[in-house]
Amino acid sequence: MVGSIIPSSRVTIDAMLDRVDWKNCKLFVEYGPGVGTFCPHILDRLPPGGQLLVIDTNPRFIEYLRETIDDNRFHAVLGSASDVEKYVSQLGHDNADYVLSGLPFSSLPEDVATSIVEATQRVIRPGGAFLTYQFRPTAKELTEEHFDRVDTGYVWRNVPPCLLVWGWKTGEAAE
Secondary structure, eight states: OOSOSSOOOHHHHHHHHTTSOGGGOSEEEEEOOTTTSSHHHHHHHSOTTOEEEEEESOHHHHHHHHHHOOOTTEEEEESOGGGHHHHHHHTTOSOEEEEEEOOOGGGSOHHHHHHHHHHHHHHEEEEEEEEEEESSSHHHHHHHHHOSEEEEEEESSSSSOEEEEEEEOOSTTOO
16 A cells, blocks of 8 residues: 555655745645655645645545644545546646655556556646656656656665656746
């Protein structure tokens, strides 16, 4: 149910989130938040009018997050990341600014992984990005297939070390 038995390090969290344009972030989405390792760091950075939508298939994680995070900008949904467009619309948004995922893409069925990345590409606004932190290159390869520009990084101070990927969606609204 989780990609790693050890939560992501603070170094990984900061490196992953540092490229986000927080000032202009209205909706940040996270797939597979688990016990919420990234959630407080995202909420700390979000502007007052911004929202954090997390999506997980594990009802125990969703229940835990709803019980432990007391912030009216936080929305936890039990469901599949492949349905992200529906959940974004239900919150009253047309698009997400950023989508973060720690889902273990290398262990997902190929059609499920592809469906998630395709839905993510559609839901992200021009200028936004799909952010992944992984231990294998599967998410990077899927991101390269579906996003206009891909940047990568690596964090050694994480157990295990992980590959960071930012898939940027370009377009006329991106500046």
